[in-house]
Amino acid sequence: MSETNAPTAPPLRRIFAPVRALFVSDASAGVLLIIVAAAAMLAANSPFAYEYKQLFYGELAWTPIPKLYDLHLWINDGLMAIFFFVVGLEVKREVLCGSLADPAARRLPMVAAAAGMLVPAAVYMAVSGGGEYTNGWAIPAATDIAFAMGVLGLLGNRVPASLRLFLLTVAIVDDIGAVLVIAIFYTPTIKMVWLLVSAVVFGLMLAMNRLKVGTLWPYILMSAVLWYCVLNTGVHATIAGVLAALTIPLQRPDGNSMLEKLEHGLAPWSAYLVVPVFGFANAGVALGGMGIEAFTDPLPIAIAAGLVIGKQLGIFSIVFVSDKIGFAPRPANATWMEIWGISILCGIGFTMSLFIGGLAFPQQPLFVEEAKIGILTGSAISAILGFIVLRLTTTHPEAECDDRGEQPSQA
Incomplete structure:
Protein backbone atom coordinates (compact mmCIF):
# COMPACT_ATOMS: atom_id res chain seq x y z
CA MET A 1 0.00 0.00 0.00
CA SER A 2 1.39 3.38 -0.90
CA GLU A 3 2.12 5.95 1.76
CA THR A 4 -0.53 8.31 0.39
CA ASN A 5 -3.23 5.63 0.63
CA ALA A 6 -2.26 4.44 4.11
CA PRO A 7 -5.12 4.79 6.62
CA THR A 8 -4.63 7.43 9.29
CA ALA A 9 -5.81 7.16 12.84
CA PRO A 10 -8.29 9.66 14.29
CA PRO A 11 -6.56 12.75 15.72
CA LEU A 12 -7.32 11.93 19.37
CA ARG A 13 -6.00 8.39 19.01
CA ARG A 14 -2.80 9.70 17.45
CA ILE A 15 -2.39 12.21 20.29
CA PHE A 16 -2.81 9.63 23.06
CA ALA A 17 -0.96 6.78 21.30
CA PRO A 18 2.36 7.55 23.05
CA VAL A 19 0.62 7.52 26.43
CA ARG A 20 -0.97 4.16 25.71
CA ALA A 21 2.31 2.81 24.38
CA LEU A 22 3.92 3.81 27.66
CA PHE A 23 1.66 1.50 29.63
CA VAL A 24 1.72 -1.50 27.26
CA SER A 25 5.50 -1.52 26.76
CA ASP A 26 8.45 -2.57 28.92
CA ALA A 27 8.12 0.80 30.65
CA SER A 28 4.85 -0.02 32.43
CA ALA A 29 6.32 -1.64 35.56
CA GLY A 30 8.85 1.18 35.92
CA VAL A 31 6.20 3.85 35.44
CA LEU A 32 4.07 2.17 38.11
CA LEU A 33 6.99 2.29 40.55
CA ILE A 34 7.47 6.00 39.86
CA ILE A 35 3.80 6.60 40.61
CA VAL A 36 3.98 4.46 43.77
CA ALA A 37 7.10 6.27 45.04
CA ALA A 38 5.45 9.64 44.44
CA ALA A 39 2.27 8.47 46.17
CA ALA A 40 4.26 7.27 49.17
CA MET A 41 6.05 10.62 49.48
CA LEU A 42 2.75 12.48 49.22
CA ALA A 43 1.10 10.26 51.81
CA ALA A 44 4.02 10.63 54.24
CA ASN A 45 3.86 14.43 53.97
CA SER A 46 0.10 14.92 53.84
CA PRO A 47 -2.54 15.48 56.55
CA PHE A 48 -2.88 11.68 56.52
CA ALA A 49 0.79 11.09 57.42
CA TYR A 50 -0.12 9.61 60.82
CA GLU A 51 -2.61 7.21 59.24
CA TYR A 52 0.00 6.24 56.61
CA LYS A 53 2.55 5.41 59.29
CA GLN A 54 0.04 3.58 61.49
CA LEU A 55 -1.14 1.50 58.54
CA PHE A 56 2.27 -0.09 58.18
CA TYR A 57 3.86 0.26 61.63
CA GLY A 58 0.87 0.05 63.95
CA GLU A 59 0.86 -3.20 65.91
CA LEU A 60 -1.68 -5.68 64.60
CA ALA A 61 -4.53 -6.76 66.88
CA TRP A 62 -3.77 -10.38 65.95
CA THR A 63 -1.06 -12.11 63.96
CA PRO A 64 -0.49 -15.85 63.39
CA ILE A 65 3.28 -15.29 63.62
CA PRO A 66 4.37 -13.20 66.64
CA LYS A 67 7.61 -12.13 64.92
CA LEU A 68 5.53 -10.35 62.27
CA TYR A 69 3.61 -8.00 64.51
CA ASP A 70 2.89 -5.21 61.99
CA LEU A 71 1.96 -4.90 58.32
CA HIS A 72 5.40 -3.55 57.39
CA LEU A 73 7.03 -6.75 58.63
CA TRP A 74 4.51 -8.90 56.77
CA ILE A 75 5.33 -7.03 53.58
CA ASN A 76 9.13 -7.00 53.95
CA ASP A 77 9.55 -10.50 55.40
CA GLY A 78 6.54 -12.23 53.87
CA LEU A 79 5.25 -10.65 50.68
CA MET A 80 8.75 -9.86 49.43
CA ALA A 81 9.60 -13.56 49.62
CA ILE A 82 7.50 -13.86 46.45
CA PHE A 83 9.68 -11.24 44.76
CA PHE A 84 12.83 -13.12 45.74
CA PHE A 85 11.21 -16.40 44.63
CA VAL A 86 10.64 -14.91 41.16
CA VAL A 87 14.22 -13.60 41.13
CA GLY A 88 15.43 -17.11 41.95
CA LEU A 89 13.34 -18.63 39.17
CA GLU A 90 14.67 -16.07 36.70
CA VAL A 91 18.28 -16.66 37.75
CA LYS A 92 17.94 -20.45 37.45
CA ARG A 93 16.34 -20.23 34.01
CA GLU A 94 18.98 -17.79 32.74
CA VAL A 95 21.82 -19.99 34.05
CA LEU A 96 20.40 -23.22 32.64
CA CYS A 97 19.08 -22.13 29.27
CA GLY A 98 19.21 -18.33 29.00
CA SER A 99 21.72 -15.55 28.55
CA LEU A 100 23.89 -16.81 31.42
CA ALA A 101 24.12 -20.40 30.10
CA ASP A 102 27.08 -19.71 27.80
CA PRO A 103 30.29 -19.14 29.81
CA ALA A 104 31.63 -16.74 27.18
CA ALA A 105 28.37 -14.76 27.06
CA ARG A 106 28.11 -14.37 30.83
CA ARG A 107 31.71 -13.24 31.24
CA LEU A 108 31.05 -9.53 30.61
CA PRO A 109 27.82 -9.10 32.61
CA MET A 110 29.35 -10.96 35.56
CA VAL A 111 32.43 -8.75 35.81
CA ALA A 112 30.28 -5.68 35.09
CA ALA A 113 27.88 -6.58 37.90
CA ALA A 114 30.79 -7.20 40.28
CA ALA A 115 32.37 -3.83 39.44
CA GLY A 116 28.90 -2.27 39.64
CA MET A 117 28.67 -3.40 43.27
CA LEU A 118 32.24 -2.88 44.47
CA VAL A 119 32.85 0.62 43.08
CA PRO A 120 29.57 2.11 44.43
CA ALA A 121 30.40 0.59 47.82
CA ALA A 122 33.86 2.18 47.67
CA VAL A 123 32.41 5.55 46.66
CA TYR A 124 29.88 5.30 49.50
CA MET A 125 32.60 4.58 52.06
CA ALA A 126 34.81 7.39 50.74
CA VAL A 127 32.01 9.98 50.82
CA SER A 128 30.37 8.88 54.09
CA GLY A 129 33.66 8.45 55.95
CA GLY A 130 32.54 5.10 57.39
CA GLY A 131 32.09 5.16 61.14
CA GLU A 132 28.43 4.98 62.11
CA TYR A 133 27.48 4.85 58.43
CA THR A 134 29.61 1.80 57.60
CA ASN A 135 26.76 -0.70 57.67
CA GLY A 136 25.08 1.01 54.73
CA TRP A 137 27.89 0.23 52.26
CA ALA A 138 25.72 -2.17 50.21
CA ILE A 139 22.76 0.20 49.76
CA PRO A 140 23.98 1.73 46.45
CA ALA A 141 25.19 -1.63 45.12
CA ALA A 142 21.87 -2.84 43.68
CA THR A 143 20.14 -2.10 40.36
CA ASP A 144 16.35 -2.09 40.03
CA ILE A 145 15.43 -4.19 36.98
CA ALA A 146 11.89 -2.83 36.59
CA PHE A 147 12.93 0.83 36.78
CA ALA A 148 15.93 0.44 34.49
CA MET A 149 14.07 -1.59 31.87
CA GLY A 150 11.19 0.87 32.19
CA VAL A 151 13.44 3.75 31.13
CA LEU A 152 14.62 1.68 28.16
CA GLY A 153 10.99 1.05 27.29
CA LEU A 154 10.48 4.81 27.01
CA LEU A 155 13.20 4.90 24.34
CA GLY A 156 11.46 2.46 22.01
CA ASN A 157 13.93 0.60 19.80
CA ARG A 158 16.56 3.31 19.81
CA VAL A 159 18.71 1.13 22.06
CA PRO A 160 20.13 -2.00 20.36
CA ALA A 161 18.85 -5.37 21.55
CA SER A 162 22.35 -6.37 22.69
CA LEU A 163 22.39 -3.53 25.23
CA ARG A 164 18.93 -4.42 26.52
CA LEU A 165 20.16 -7.98 27.10
CA PHE A 166 23.33 -6.64 28.72
CA LEU A 167 21.38 -4.46 31.15
CA LEU A 168 19.02 -7.32 32.00
CA THR A 169 21.81 -9.82 32.64
CA VAL A 170 23.84 -7.32 34.70
CA ALA A 171 20.76 -6.62 36.83
CA ILE A 172 20.13 -10.37 37.28
CA VAL A 173 23.72 -11.04 38.37
CA ASP A 174 23.43 -7.91 40.54
CA ASP A 175 20.41 -9.46 42.25
CA ILE A 176 22.39 -12.62 42.94
CA GLY A 177 25.10 -10.53 44.56
CA ALA A 178 22.55 -8.56 46.61
CA VAL A 179 20.98 -11.79 47.91
CA LEU A 180 24.41 -13.06 48.97
CA VAL A 181 25.18 -9.73 50.64
CA MET A 192 21.48 -23.06 64.77
CA VAL A 193 18.53 -25.37 65.50
CA TRP A 194 16.28 -23.52 63.06
CA LEU A 195 19.14 -23.34 60.56
CA LEU A 196 19.50 -27.12 60.74
CA VAL A 197 15.76 -27.60 60.26
CA SER A 198 15.85 -25.22 57.28
CA ALA A 199 18.70 -27.24 55.77
CA VAL A 200 16.67 -30.44 56.16
CA VAL A 201 13.63 -28.89 54.46
CA PHE A 202 15.80 -27.53 51.65
CA GLY A 203 17.38 -30.97 51.27
CA LEU A 204 13.95 -32.58 50.98
CA MET A 205 13.02 -30.11 48.24
CA LEU A 206 16.23 -30.94 46.37
CA ALA A 207 15.36 -34.63 46.73
CA MET A 208 11.92 -33.95 45.25
CA ASN A 209 13.66 -32.35 42.28
CA ARG A 210 16.02 -35.32 41.87
CA LEU A 211 13.09 -37.76 42.09
CA LYS A 212 11.40 -35.75 39.31
CA VAL A 213 8.27 -34.90 41.28
CA GLY A 214 6.19 -33.26 38.55
CA THR A 215 3.35 -31.85 40.68
CA LEU A 216 3.61 -28.22 41.72
CA TRP A 217 1.71 -28.17 45.02
CA PRO A 218 4.33 -30.14 47.05
CA TYR A 219 6.94 -27.55 46.11
CA ILE A 220 4.64 -24.67 47.10
CA LEU A 221 3.82 -26.34 50.43
CA MET A 222 7.47 -27.04 51.20
CA SER A 223 8.41 -23.50 50.14
CA ALA A 224 6.04 -22.12 52.79
CA VAL A 225 7.57 -24.46 55.40
CA LEU A 226 11.08 -23.39 54.35
CA TRP A 227 10.11 -19.71 54.60
CA TYR A 228 8.80 -20.20 58.16
CA CYS A 229 11.94 -22.06 59.21
CA VAL A 230 14.29 -19.46 57.71
CA LEU A 231 12.23 -16.69 59.35
CA ASN A 232 13.17 -18.18 62.72
CA THR A 233 16.87 -18.68 61.94
CA GLY A 234 17.83 -15.00 62.06
CA VAL A 235 18.69 -15.04 58.34
CA HIS A 236 16.28 -12.76 56.49
CA ALA A 237 13.22 -14.80 55.54
CA THR A 238 13.21 -13.64 51.91
CA ILE A 239 16.36 -15.74 51.31
CA ALA A 240 14.02 -18.72 51.53
CA GLY A 241 12.35 -17.48 48.36
CA VAL A 242 15.58 -17.78 46.38
CA LEU A 243 16.46 -21.16 47.87
CA ALA A 244 13.01 -22.57 47.15
CA ALA A 245 13.14 -21.31 43.55
CA LEU A 246 16.40 -23.18 42.96
CA THR A 247 14.64 -26.50 43.70
CA ILE A 248 11.88 -26.02 41.11
CA PRO A 249 12.47 -28.43 38.19
CA LEU A 250 13.16 -26.91 34.81
CA GLN A 251 11.35 -29.76 33.04
CA ARG A 252 8.47 -31.96 34.10
CA PRO A 253 8.44 -35.66 33.14
CA ASP A 254 5.90 -34.75 30.41
CA GLY A 255 8.40 -32.33 28.85
CA ASN A 256 6.68 -29.10 29.92
CA SER A 257 8.67 -26.54 31.91
CA MET A 258 7.38 -26.20 35.47
CA LEU A 259 9.90 -23.44 36.16
CA GLU A 260 8.94 -21.28 33.19
CA LYS A 261 5.22 -21.78 33.76
CA LEU A 262 5.59 -20.77 37.40
CA GLU A 263 7.81 -17.80 36.54
CA HIS A 264 5.41 -16.52 33.87
CA GLY A 265 2.50 -16.94 36.27
CA LEU A 266 4.13 -15.13 39.20
CA ALA A 267 6.17 -12.44 37.41
CA PRO A 268 3.18 -10.10 36.75
CA TRP A 269 2.03 -10.46 40.38
CA SER A 270 5.53 -9.64 41.56
CA ALA A 271 5.97 -6.66 39.21
CA TYR A 272 2.51 -5.14 39.53
CA LEU A 273 1.50 -6.02 43.10
CA VAL A 274 4.33 -7.19 45.38
CA VAL A 275 6.96 -4.60 44.43
CA PRO A 276 4.50 -1.64 44.27
CA VAL A 277 3.09 -2.56 47.70
CA PHE A 278 6.64 -2.81 49.04
CA GLY A 279 7.50 0.52 47.43
CA PHE A 280 4.47 2.27 48.88
CA ALA A 281 5.24 0.89 52.35
CA ASN A 282 8.94 1.80 52.25
CA ALA A 283 9.45 4.86 50.01
CA GLY A 284 7.50 7.37 52.07
CA VAL A 285 9.75 9.83 53.90
CA ALA A 286 8.23 12.37 56.31
CA LEU A 287 10.27 15.49 55.51
CA GLY A 288 8.59 17.72 58.08
CA GLY A 289 10.89 18.35 61.02
CA MET A 290 13.88 16.59 59.45
CA GLY A 291 15.57 19.82 58.42
CA ILE A 292 18.05 20.47 55.66
CA GLU A 293 20.45 18.02 57.34
CA ALA A 294 18.40 15.15 55.91
CA PHE A 295 19.72 16.15 52.48
CA THR A 296 23.21 17.34 53.44
CA ASP A 297 24.26 14.65 55.92
CA PRO A 298 26.97 12.25 54.70
CA LEU A 299 24.57 9.28 54.48
CA PRO A 300 22.14 10.45 51.75
CA ILE A 301 24.95 12.13 49.80
CA ALA A 302 27.08 8.97 49.95
CA ILE A 303 24.23 6.77 48.75
CA ALA A 304 23.34 9.13 45.90
CA ALA A 305 27.03 9.40 44.92
CA GLY A 306 27.38 5.61 44.97
CA LEU A 307 24.40 5.21 42.64
CA VAL A 308 25.11 8.09 40.27
CA ILE A 309 28.92 8.06 40.18
CA GLY A 310 29.94 4.64 41.45
CA LYS A 311 27.65 2.58 39.22
CA GLN A 312 28.54 4.23 35.93
CA LEU A 313 32.24 4.44 36.81
CA GLY A 314 32.48 0.78 37.80
CA ILE A 315 30.44 -0.70 34.96
CA PHE A 316 31.68 1.49 32.11
CA SER A 317 35.32 1.13 33.17
CA ILE A 318 35.22 -2.66 33.38
CA VAL A 319 33.41 -2.96 30.03
CA PHE A 320 35.99 -0.68 28.41
CA VAL A 321 38.95 -2.55 29.89
CA SER A 322 37.46 -6.00 29.15
CA ASP A 323 36.92 -5.04 25.51
CA LYS A 324 40.39 -3.51 25.07
CA ILE A 325 42.31 -6.44 26.58
CA GLY A 326 40.19 -9.04 24.78
CA PHE A 327 38.68 -10.56 27.94
CA ALA A 328 35.11 -10.00 26.74
CA PRO A 329 33.87 -7.93 23.78
CA ARG A 330 31.45 -5.05 24.32
CA PRO A 331 27.79 -5.65 23.35
CA ALA A 332 27.33 -5.92 19.59
CA ASN A 333 26.19 -2.86 17.59
CA ALA A 334 26.63 -0.62 20.64
CA THR A 335 28.65 2.60 20.70
CA TRP A 336 30.64 3.67 23.73
CA MET A 337 28.21 6.52 24.35
CA GLU A 338 25.33 4.04 24.46
CA ILE A 339 27.26 1.81 26.86
CA TRP A 340 27.85 4.87 29.02
CA GLY A 341 24.12 5.60 29.01
CA ILE A 342 23.32 2.02 30.04
CA SER A 343 25.94 2.24 32.80
CA ILE A 344 24.21 5.34 34.15
CA LEU A 345 20.83 3.56 34.15
CA CYS A 346 22.34 0.85 36.34
CA GLY A 347 22.42 3.52 39.06
CA ILE A 348 18.65 3.19 39.49
CA GLY A 349 18.47 1.33 42.79
CA PHE A 350 14.93 1.34 44.12
CA THR A 351 13.57 -1.99 45.37
CA MET A 352 16.70 -3.81 46.56
CA SER A 353 18.35 -0.60 47.82
CA LEU A 354 15.31 0.26 49.97
CA PHE A 355 15.29 -3.32 51.21
CA ILE A 356 18.97 -3.25 52.20
CA GLY A 357 18.56 0.22 53.71
CA GLY A 358 16.01 -1.15 56.17
CA LEU A 359 18.35 -4.00 57.12
CA ALA A 360 21.44 -1.80 57.46
CA PHE A 361 20.11 0.46 60.21
CA PRO A 362 17.41 -1.50 62.07
CA GLN A 363 17.83 0.50 65.31
CA GLN A 364 18.34 3.91 63.68
CA PRO A 365 15.10 5.11 62.09
CA LEU A 366 16.59 8.51 61.18
CA PHE A 367 19.32 6.80 59.16
CA VAL A 368 16.70 4.66 57.40
CA GLU A 369 14.78 7.80 56.40
CA GLU A 370 17.95 9.54 55.22
CA ALA A 371 18.88 6.43 53.26
CA LYS A 372 15.53 6.60 51.47
CA ILE A 373 16.25 10.20 50.48
CA GLY A 374 19.63 9.20 49.09
CA ILE A 375 18.15 6.24 47.20
CA LEU A 376 15.30 8.22 45.66
CA THR A 377 17.57 11.14 44.75
CA GLY A 378 20.31 8.98 43.25
CA SER A 379 17.85 6.80 41.36
CA ALA A 380 16.00 9.82 39.93
CA ILE A 381 19.24 11.45 38.77
CA SER A 382 20.44 8.19 37.20
CA ALA A 383 17.13 7.65 35.41
CA ILE A 384 16.94 11.18 34.00
CA LEU A 385 20.62 11.41 33.07
CA GLY A 386 20.68 7.93 31.53
CA PHE A 387 17.57 8.67 29.48
CA ILE A 388 19.01 11.96 28.20
CA VAL A 389 22.35 10.38 27.23
CA LEU A 390 20.70 7.51 25.37
CA ARG A 391 18.11 9.76 23.73
CA LEU A 392 20.70 12.24 22.44
CA THR A 393 23.57 9.93 21.52
CA THR A 394 21.98 6.80 20.11
CA THR A 395 22.51 6.20 16.42
CA HIS A 396 19.70 3.70 16.07
CA PRO A 397 16.51 5.06 14.41
CA GLU A 398 13.32 4.87 16.35
CA ALA A 399 10.57 2.96 14.53
CA GLU A 400 7.27 4.73 14.38
CA CYS A 401 4.46 3.20 16.40
CA ASP A 402 0.95 2.83 15.12
CA ASP A 403 -2.05 4.24 16.91
CA ARG A 404 -2.10 1.26 19.26
CA GLY A 405 1.46 1.89 20.39
CA GLU A 406 2.79 -1.15 18.47
CA GLN A 407 5.67 -1.53 16.06
CA PRO A 408 4.56 -1.74 12.41
CA SER A 409 5.20 -5.13 10.87
CA GLN A 410 7.90 -5.46 8.24
CA ALA A 411 6.95 -6.89 4.88
Missing part, protein backbone atom coordinates in the same frame (compact mmCIF):
# COMPACT_ATOMS: atom_id res chain seq x y z
CA ILE A 182 21.91 -9.86 52.60
CA ALA A 183 22.54 -13.46 53.69
CA ILE A 184 26.18 -12.92 54.70
CA PHE A 185 26.45 -9.34 55.95
CA TYR A 186 22.98 -8.52 57.27
CA THR A 187 22.38 -11.53 59.50
CA PRO A 188 23.25 -10.41 63.07
CA THR A 189 22.53 -13.69 64.89
CA ILE A 190 21.79 -17.22 63.71
CA LYS A 191 19.74 -19.80 65.62
